[in-house]
Every structure is written in C-alpha cells, then in structure tokens.
Amino acid sequence: MKAGNDAGPLAGGIFYLLIGPVIWAAHLLLVYGPQSALCAFRADGMIVVAPFVITALVGVLTVTSMATLALVFWRPRQVARLLRFDAAEETDRRFSISAMRLLTALSFAGVTWAGAVVLFLDPCAQLR
Amino acid sequence: MVDFTAINPTPRPPGELEELKRVWATPKGWRIVTAVNNTVIGLFYIGVAFLFFLMAGVLALLMRTQLAVGDNNFIGQELYNQMFTVHGTTMMFLFAVPAVEALGVMLLPQMLAARDLPFPRLSAFAIWAYVVGGLVFFSTIFYDLAPAGGWFMYPPLTLKEYSPGDNADFWLLGIGFIEISAIAGAVEIVVGTLRTRPPGMSLAKMPIFAWSMLIFASMIMFAFPAVILATMMLEIERSFGWPFFTAEFGGDSLLWQHLFWFFGHPEVYIIFLPAAGLVSMMVPTMAQTPLIGYRLIVVALIATGFFSFGLWVHHMFTTGIPALSLAFFSAASMAVALPSSIQVFAWIATIAAGRERFRITTPSLFILGFLFIFTIGGLTGVMVAMVPFDFQVHDTYFVVAHFHYVLVGGMVFPLFATFYYWTPMVSKNMLSERLGRWVFWLMFLGFNIAFFPMHLTGLLGMPRRVWTYPSELGWDTLNMISTVGAYMLGAGVFLFVFDLLLRFRPGGSGPENPWRAGTLEWLPNDVYSTRSIPLVTSREPIWDQPDLAEDVREGRYFLPNAPTGGRETIVTSPIDARPQYIIQMPGPGWPPLLAAIFTAAFFLLLTIKLVIVAAVCGVIAVAFCLIWTWSLDVGPAKGSIDIGGGISLPTYVTGPTSHSWWAMVVLMFVAASLYLAYVFSYLFLWTVSPEVWSPAGSPALPALSWPAASTFLLLAGATFVVAAGRLLPPAGKFGVAVPLAIFLALACLAGSLAIEIAGHWRTGLSPSANAYGAMVYLGVFLFGQLAFALVIIGLFTIARHAAGKLDRERRVTFDNLALLYHYTVVQSLLGLALIHGFPRLVG
Numbered sequence: 001m002k003a004g005n006d007a008g009p010l011a012g013g014i015f016y017l018l019i020g021p022v023i024w025a026a027h028l029l030l031v032y033g034p035q036s037a038l039c040a041f042r043a044d045g046m047i048v049v050a051p052f053v054i055t056a057l058v059g060v061l062t063v064t065s066m067a068t069l070a071l072v073f074w075r076p077r078q079v080a081r082l083l084r085f086d087a088a089e090e091t092d093r094r095f096s097i098s099a100m101r102l103l104t105a106l107s108f109a110g111v112t113w114a115g116a117v118v119l120f121l122d123p124c125a126q127l128r
Numbered sequence: 129m130v131d132f133t134a135i136n137p138t139p140r141p142p143g144e145l146e147e148l149k150r151v152w153a154t155p156k157g158w159r160i161v162t163a164v165n166n167t168v169i170g171l172f173y174i175g176v177a178f179l180f181f182l183m184a185g186v187l188a189l190l191m192r193t194q195l196a197v198g199d200n201n202f203i204g205q206e207l208y209n210q211m212f213t214v215h216g217t218t219m220m221f222l223f224a225v226p227a228v229e230a231l232g233v234m235l236l237p238q239m240l241a242a243r244d245l246p247f248p249r250l251s252a253f254a255i256w257a258y259v260v261g262g263l264v265f266f267s268t269i270f271y272d273l274a275p276a277g278g279w280f281m282y283p284p285l286t287l288k289e290y291s292p293g294d295n296a297d298f299w300l301l302g303i304g305f306i307e308i309s310a311i312a313g314a315v316e317i318v319v320g321t322l323r324t325r326p327p328g329m330s331l332a333k334m335p336i337f338a339w340s341m342l343i344f345a346s347m348i349m350f351a352f353p354a355v356i357l358a359t360m361m362l363e364i365e366r367s368f369g370w371p372f373f374t375a376e377f378g379g380d381s382l383l384w385q386h387l388f389w390f391f392g393h394p395e396v397y398i399i400f401l402p403a404a405g406l407v408s409m410m411v412p413t414m415a416q417t418p419l420i421g422y423r424l425i426v427v428a429l430i431a432t433g434f435f436s437f438g439l440w441v442h443h444m445f446t447t448g449i450p451a452l453s454l455a456f457f458s459a460a461s462m463a464v465a466l467p468s469s470i471q472v473f474a475w476i477a478t479i480a481a482g483r484e485r486f487r488i489t490t491p492s493l494f495i496l497g498f499l500f501i502f503t504i505g506g507l508t509g510v511m512v513a514m515v516p517f518d519f520q521v522h523d524t525y526f527v528v529a530h531f532h533y534v535l536v537g538g539m540v541f542p543l544f545a546t547f548y549y550w551t552p553m554v555s556k557n558m559l560s561e562r563l564g565r566w567v568f569w570l571m572f573l574g575f576n577i578a579f580f581p582m583h584l585t586g587l588l589g590m591p592r593r594v595w596t597y598p599s600e601l602g603w604d605t606l607n608m609i610s611t612v613g614a615y616m617l618g619a620g621v622f623l624f625v626f627d628l629l630l631r632f633r634p635g636g637s638g639p640e641n642p643w644r645a646g647t648l649e650w651l652p653n654d655v656y657s658t659r660s661i662p663l664v665t666s667r668e669p670i671w672d673q674p675d676l677a678e679d680v681r682e683g684r685y686f687l688p689n690a691p692t693g694g695r696e697t698i699v700t701s702p703i704d705a706r707p708q709y710i711i712q713m714p715g716p717g718w719p720p721l722l723a724a725i726f727t728a729a730f731f732l733l734l735t736i737k738l739v740i741v742a743a744v745c746g747v748i749a750v751a752f753c754l755i756w757t758w759s760l761d762v763g764p765a766k767g768s769i770d771i772g773g774g775i776s777l778p779t780y781v782t783g784p785t786s787h788s789w790w791a792m793v794v795l796m797f798v799a800a801s802l803y804l805a806y807v808f809s810y811l812f813l814w815t816v817s818p819e820v821w822s823p824a825g826s827p828a829l830p831a832l833s834w835p836a837a838s839t840f841l842l843l844a845g846a847t848f849v850v851a852a853g854r855l856l857p858p859a860g861k862f863g864v865a866v867p868l869a870i871f872l873a874l875a876c877l878a879g880s881l882a883i884e885i886a887g888h889w890r891t892g893l894s895p896s897a898n899a900y901g902a903m904v905y906l907g908v909f910l911f912g913q914l915a916f917a918l919v920i921i922g923l924f925t926i927a928r929h930a931a932g933k934l935d936r937e938r939r940v941t942f943d944n945l946a947l948l949y950h951y952t953v954v955q956s957l958l959g960l961a962l963i964h965g966f967p968r969l970v971g
Contacts, residue, residue, distance in 0.1 A: 010322075010702045010703060013703055017430065018430070018434065021430070021431065021434035021435070024434075024435070024438070025434070025437070025438060028438045028456060028460065031456060032441075032453055032456050032457075035450070035452060035453060036449065036450060036453050036815075037815050039450045039452075039453075040815050040816070041815075044818075046818060054452075058452075087330075087703060087704070088703075088704045089330065089704065091330075091332055092330050092331065092332045092703065092704070095331075095332040095423060096332075098423055099423060099426060099427050099430070102423075102424065102427040103427055103430060103431055103434075106427070106431050106435075106463075106466060106467060107431075109463060109466065110435065110438075110459070110460060110463040113459040113460075113462070113463050114455070114456045114459040114460060114463075116459075117452060117455035117456065117458075117459060118452065120455075121451050121452045121455055122451070122452070123450070123452050124450050124452070125450060125451045125452070126448060126450060126451065127451050127454070127515065127519070
C-alpha cells in the first residue's frame with residue numbers, strides 16, 4: 001500500500017451519500033415552515049392568504065422534490081461528477097452509488113408520504 | 129490499489145515490545161485517575177454509567193412499590209415527582225448516552241486496531257466532568273433539591289413562579305454541563321472513526337459498530353445544541369427574567385417543546401443506533417457468517433439518523449398545531465419505521481443463513497430478547513405516530529409502556545449482550561453462562577410482566593406521573609402485576625451484579641477470541657492495543673486471513689514499535705484509509721481530571737448562586753485546560769518515520785489533513801447548530817408575537833451606522849488574522865508583527881461586540897421587557913461567548929509564539945484560532961443581518 005496525502009473528497013462524498021435525505025429535509029422544512037407560519041398569520045389576521053394557495057404551495061414543493069429525487073436516482077454518476085466525488089476503488093464506488101440510491105428511494109417514499117396529505121386535509125384546520 | 133509489498137522482518141529487534149509496554153503503561157495505585165488509555169477510562173466510564181443505571185433503577189422500584197396498590201402513601205407526592213424526574217433524567221442523560229459513548233471510547237480503537245482515540249485527554253476530561261457533575265446531580269434527590277418537572281422540564285411549570293427554589297436550576301445547569309461532556313466525546317468519536325482506521329479499512333469495510341458510532345456522534349453534534357440553547361434560555365429566564373417562555377411578554381412555552389424535542393426525538397435514536405451497531409457485530413459471530421445486507425444496514429443507519437430529525441413534532445400532537453402540519457410529521461414518523469425494519473430483517477436473515485446453527489449463548493439470548501421487545505416497541509410506535517390514536521393515549525401509561533419497550537428493548541438488552549460478549553476483551557474471566565441465562569430470563573420475563581400491562585392501564589385511562597390513584601378505578605390488579613414484574617427485572621439485574629463481582633477482573637484479557645469472531649478487536653491485545661496495526665482487506669479480517677492474529681502479535685504489520693519514543697498511532701485518509709501521518713499523543717496527566725473537577729464546580733456553584741466562588745473555579749478550570757494544551761502541538765522535530773511495508777510517514781502535519789483541524793471543524797458544526805436553533809427561536813417567537821417586535825412593540829432599531837461599524841470591525845479582524853498567518857516567521861524566530869496582528873484582531877472582535885451592545889442599549893431596549901428584547905440580547909450573548917473563547921485562545925497563541933512554540937511550520941494552534949475566528953465572523957455577520965435587517969424587512 002502506498003502512503004497517500006489526499007484527504008479524499010470527503011465533503012463531496014458525504015453530500016453525495018446524503019443528497020436524498022437532504023432533499024427530504026429541505027422538503028419538510030419548506031412545507032412545514034411556510035404552511036404553519038401562514039396559518040398562524042391567518043389566525044391573527046396579519047396576512048390572509050386563501051387556503052388553496054397553501055395547498056398549491058405544498059403540492060408544488062412536493063412534486064418538485066419528487067422529481068429531483070427521481071433525477072438523482074436515475075443519474076448517480078452525473079451527480080457524483082457535479083459534486084466532484086469519486087472513490088478510488090471500484091468496490092467503494094459501487095458501495096457509494098448503491099447506498100446513495102437506496103437513501104434516495106427512502107427519501108422519495110418519505111416525501112411522497114408527507115406531501116400526499118395535502119390532498120386530504122384543509123391546510124389550516126385545527127383538530128381541537 | 130493494494131500494493132503491500134513487504135511485511136516487517138521477524139524476529140523483531142529485542143526490547144521493542146518492552147518499549148511499547150513502557151510507553152503505554154497504565155499508571156499504578158491511586159494515580160490511575162490520571163490514566164488516559166481508552167481501555168482504562170472506557171471502563172471507568174461504563175462503570176459509572178452502569179452505577180447510574182442501578183441507582184435510577186432503585187428509584188423505579190420505589191415508584192413501582194408506591195403504585196402497586198391504589199391510595200398508597202408509601203411515598204409522598206413531592207418526593208414522587210422528584211423521583212420520576214431524576215429517574216428519567218438519569219436514565220437518559222447519565223446512563224444511556226454515556227453508556228454508548230463509553231462503549232465507543234472502549235471498543236472503537238480496538239475495532240479499528242488504533243492504539244487510542246486521537247484526543248485521549250479530551251476523553252478523560254469528558255469522562256471526569258460527567259462523573260463529578262452526574263454524581264452531584266443525582267445526589268440532589270437525597271436532600272430535597274431534585275427537580276420535579278419531569279425529564280423534559282416543560283415551562284411554564286418550570287418557570288420561577290411555579291418552580292421556586294434551586295431544584296430546577298440543578299437540572300438546567302447540571303444537564304447542560306453534561307451535554308457539553310457528551311459533545312466532547314462526540315468530537316473524539318467522529319475524528320477517531322474517520323481518521324484512525326487501519327490502512328486499507330475503507331468506509332465500505334468499516335465495522336458496522338463504527339458506522340453506528342459515527343452516525344451517533346454526528347447526531348449529537350446536531351441534536352444536543354438545540355437543548356443546550358433551550359436550557360440556557362430557561363436558566364436565563366429563571367435567573368434574570370428574560371421572558372423567552374412567558375406568553376404575557378411575547379414568549380411562548382411551545383418554543384421549549386420545539387427545541388427540546390428537536391433534541392429529544394433524535395436522542396432516542398442516538399441511544400438505539402449504537403446498540404443496533406453492537407447487535408450487528410454479535411449476530412454474525414453467533415451465526416459464523418458475514419452480516420447479510422451490510423450495505424442495507426449502513427443505509428438504514430444513515431436514514432434512521434437523518435429522518436429522526438424530522439419527527440420531533442410527533443411529541444406535540446396535542447398542542448394545537450394545525451392538522452396538516454401534524455400529518456407531515458405523522459408521515460415522517462411512520463416512514464422512519466422502514467429503515468428500522470431493514471435492520472431487523474437483516475439480523476433475522478443473518479441468523480437464518482448462518483454457516484452454523486445460531487449459537488444460543490447468553491449474548492444471543494439478550495439479542496433475541498431485544499428483537500422481540502424492540503419490535504413490539506416499534507409497532508406501538510407506529511400506533512402513536514397516528515394522530516387520532518395519539519390523541520387518545522397521550523400522557524397515559526400506554527406511552528410509558530411504548531417508550532420502555534423501545535428504550536429498554538432497543539438499548540438495555542443489547543447492552544447486556546455486549547457485557548457478556550466483550551467481557552473477555554477486558555477481563556481475565558468471562559462472565560458465567562449459567563448465571564447469564566438466569567439473568568436473561570429474569571430480566572426478559574420481568575420486563576414483559578412489568579411493562580406489557582401498562583399498555584392496558586394506559587388504554588384504561590391511567591395518566592402518567594401520578595403518585596397514586598383511587599382504588600375503585602380498576603387499575604389495581606394491572607399495577608400490582610407491573611410491580612411484581614419490576615422486582616423480577618430488578619432481581620435479574622442484581623444477579624448480574626453478583627456475577628460481575630464474582631468474576632469480572634479487569635487489567636488483562638481473557639481467553640483469546642472465545643466466540644470465534646471476525647473483527648479486529650479480537651486480535652491479541654495489550655495496553656498498547658495490538659502489537660502491530662494490520663493491513664485490512666475485508667470486513668472480517670480474522671476470518672479471511674487465518675494467520676492475521678499471529679502476524680499482528682509478531683509485529684509483522686505496521687508500527688510494531690514506538691519510534692518517536694512516545695504514544696502514537698497511524699492517521700489514515702477518511703474514505704480510503706490510506707496512511708497519511710503519525711499522530712503523537714499525550715500520556716497520563718492530572719490536568720484533564722482537575723479541569724473537569726473545576727468545570728463541574730463552576731456549573732454547580734452557579735446553581736446555588738455562589739457566583740464569585742464559581743467564577744474562581746471557572747478560572748482555575750481554564751488554567752488547567754491551558755496547561756494541558758500547552759504540551760500539545762509538538763511540531764515537526766521528529767521528522768518522518770518508517771512504519772513498515774516500505775512506508776515512511778511524517779510525524780506532524782498542519783492544515784486540513786491534521787486531526788486537530790478536523791476537531792475544530794466538528795466543533796464549528798456544533799456552534800453552527802446552536803446558532804441555527806437560535807435563528808429558529810427568533811423567527812418562531814416573531815411568528816407567535818409580532819406585536820412585541822421593533823418598531824411597533826419595542827424601541828426602534830439603532831441607526832444602520834451601528835451594525836455597519838460592527839461589520840467593519842469584524843471584517844478588519846478577519847483581515848488581521850489572515851495577515852498574522854502570512855507573517856508567521858520560520859522556526860526559531862520571533863516576529864512582533866504576529867502578536868500585534870492577533871491582538872488587533874481580538875480588539876476588533878471586542879469592539880464589534882461592544883458596539884452591538886451599546887447600539888441596542890442606547891435605544892432603551894431591555895432584555896427583560898419582552899421576548900423581542902430577550903432574543904436580541906441573547907444573540908449578543910452568543911456572540912460574546914465565542915468572543916470570550918477567542919480571546920483566551922488568542923492570548924494562548926501569542927504566548928506560544930513568544931515561547932518559541934509557534935512558527936510557520938509548527939502552527940496547528942494558530943490554524944485553530946484562525947478557523948474559529950473566521951467562523952465567528954460569519955456567524956456574527958449573519959446575526960447582524962437577522963437582528964438589524966429582519967425587523968426592517970417585515971416592519
């Protein structure tokens with residue numbers, strides 16, 4: 001084994017592995033934050049937006065996130081190039097691609113699951 | 129890629145092994161408290177964590193005795209409230225997290241064939257801080273000073289008006305302090321896992337336990353800062369009246385719940401993931417086959433860790449949040465069951481696919497018990513993730529049953545399996561298999577008899593945290609059964625302690641690889657870890673390289689000696705594990721212990737308002753930290769050394785390759801998480817109470833010239849730091865420009881802070897007037913904390929330069945200062961934009 005001084009493209013590698021969950025987290029943040037704030041403002045009378053605007057916002061964000069996740073799943077090597085990540089060994093490369101894809105698939109399920117509720121619920125209804 | 133051409137010639141030179149033993153010797157007698165070896169302090173750590181488990185367990189038995197029958201007066205209401213608070217707090221903060229962190233400290237270097245973790249004195253500091261702080265906190269139950277607000281300490285109950293006295297302060301300062309200790313351990317584990325793996329052990333070959341500890345430590349980095357901020361805010365409100373949580377002044381007690389559960393829910397997985405990692409190590413050994421679905425398990429660990437941050441609102445389903453928001457978190461709560469179940473199926477598949485019939489040993493029994501109990505806990509978790517169901521059982525004994533199934537099943541049973549499995553690594557004797565089976569069955573049956581009926585008592589309507597109940601409600605029989613089960617569980621633990629006292633003899637390893645495992649911790653070990661550090665080519669090296677143990681013992685692999693004459697290990701690259709340099713590590717010493725004791729004294733004396741004595745202790749603690757760090761950053765004097773296999777490595781590096789740089793970056797992530805929690809809090813309170821925000825509800829903001837002056841000073845300071853780095857002279861020279869530039873940078877920082885305070889103060893804004901004022905000054909306080917740390921580090925850096933210990937080559941101390949300084953500038957600029965820009969934008 002040769003001694004090596006390159007620390008490896010760790011930041012790109014971490015982001016590559018986590019890109020699916022990061023999109024999932026961004027989706028959760030972007031749907032929860034504005035929806036709860038807009039509902040609070042509606043209750044206060046500070047900013048009154050029509051309910052369908054909130055529904056549409058959540059819907060658009062969900063569809064966009066799902067499309068992005070599908071793209072990432074479909075083109076893993078392009079994403080790796082974009083993030084300047086490349087594992088030195090073929091086994092590590094295969095490992096990182098399959099791990100990234102699995103995480104992306106789980107994230108796709110999470111985004112779909114969370115976003116789908118907008119089809120069934122009034123955006124600002126209280127349960128009590 | 130692997131072109132390992134030569135192993136070291138044998139026999140090795142005489143005296144080499146003796147030198148290793150001398151360098152890594154454990155201090156004798158009472159000086160053992162100065163030890164920093166991971167095996168010694170790891171044992172202290174796990175021992176104390178287990179002691180807290182026993183003490184909190186005794187509290188549980190007393191509570192169960194009180195609840196055995198209705199209308200009981202065995203324990204009074206106030207003491208009962210203190211007991212359930214201390215029980216929950218101890219189990220979560222003083223047992224569960226420290227126990228898994230202790231296992232990380234103890235097992236990781238062995239699994240990675242490293243001589244030690246990269247910052248042994250930091251580990252020692254973290255452990256002693258925890259021991260002292262934890263024991264003082266627990267002892268409050270004996271003199272009526274224990275907190276009584278539940279382990280999650282919800283305001284307004286815990287505000288001064290409703291919880292007078294110092295009881296709640298012991299929780300806030302004591303636990304806040306112990307969280308800092310946990311973060312210190314997390315820094316150690318992240319850097320250790322990524323940088324001290326043996327050559328060849330790429331991420332794809334890393335043991336699952338190391339993966340789980342890496343994720344565990346990363347989760348601590350992002351979860352704990354939220355609760356540290358929350359405890360800071362509640363303590364400030366209790367002590368100085370800044371109304372973060374008081375609705376009358378624009379605060380909101382729900383903010384506490386958001387911050388607490390942003391930590392509290394990941395905390396469950398922080399506890400569970402390492403335990404799952406341990407199970408993933410033991411199952412393949414007992415089945416004598418590689419883990420099925422290694423890749424899937426890594427994915428499941430990452431996904432569980434990540435998704436767990438999106439579930440916190442499911443603890444707040446009944447707080448009045450809109451239904452759609454609840455549905456987002458309900459979906460996320462159910463989605464997290466997917467990665468958890470991947471692991472369960474992978475373990476079952478490994479057991480089924482074993483090369484041999486799955487061996488039923490005591491560790492195996494505890495693993496099977498874990499699978500049964502944890503799966504039930506997971507299923508009831510999916511039930512309470514459904515909003516309508518949660519509305520019915522919220523704050524009832526159903527929830528008590530659910531989380532005990534998850535936590536005891538998911539952590540305590542794997543921990544006991546771990547005790548039985550890894551004891552031969554640190555003790556001359558193994559624990560008794562015969563007694564072990566008794567221990568298991570008593571614990572397994574006792575647990576289920578105690579907690580299963582609680583599902584029913586909960587469904588029958590029995591609320592949590594009641595010290596007694598009327599007999600005519602029909603809960604007596606179920607409660608009596610639970611109490612009998614609790615005593616059975618206690619008997620199992622007692623039997624385990626008996627076996628431990630009888631057989632556990634630390635200070636030497638027992639039978640070599642008794643379970644026929646495949647991972648590196650079962651290589652021949654001594655105080656220096658393995659004699660030589662192997663080249664790893666697979667996930668189960670001992671199975672795949674039959675001569676590995678002998679080759680390692682004979683010193684045929686890397687670093688079979690102590691070429692620098694001190695403690696050292698190999699640092700490798702984070703992804704591919706290519707050897708990069710040799711880290712020189714400090715040995716035993718008093719400073720970490722004394723720094724920990726005085727840090728604990730600082731926090732605890734603050735609790736009882738002995739401010740001056742506390743300040744003196746704080747100064748002494750900082751002094752010991754400086755004494756300890758003075759001996760680090762040893763410089764490049766030792767040059768390069770040959771580690772074997774034709775590889776020569778430097779003994780000193782700086783910049784992004786250095787482990788010290790990595791630790792500072794990890795710390796910056798922690799600071800950034802804390803600051804993001806602050807930004808969230810600011811925006812949350814504005815959403816709740818825009819009427820108290822400037823300019824409508826508070827004095828107008830200072831003129832823009834004030835933040836502009838602050839910004840100018842911050843940027844000027846950053847420029848001075850860059851200049852100081854460029855002006856560092858060669859070795860042996862002293863350049864007056866360096867201390868001058870650092871001093872000017874610190875002055876700019878202090879000036880910027882002073883301008884920010886003065887600007888707000890001149891407008892008449894008071895931190896105790898309303899939530900807006902409190903948030904503005906809290907931002908300044910967070911800036912001040914970093915500035916204070918930078919002043920100390922800056923003066924320390926100047927002193928090292930003056931002493932000839934810092935120059936163009938030997939500059940790790942300076943690099944750390946520069947990193948933290950630049951981080952502070954970025955955070956402060958963001959803060960200025962928020963505080964001065966946001967109200968103008970929305971006002």
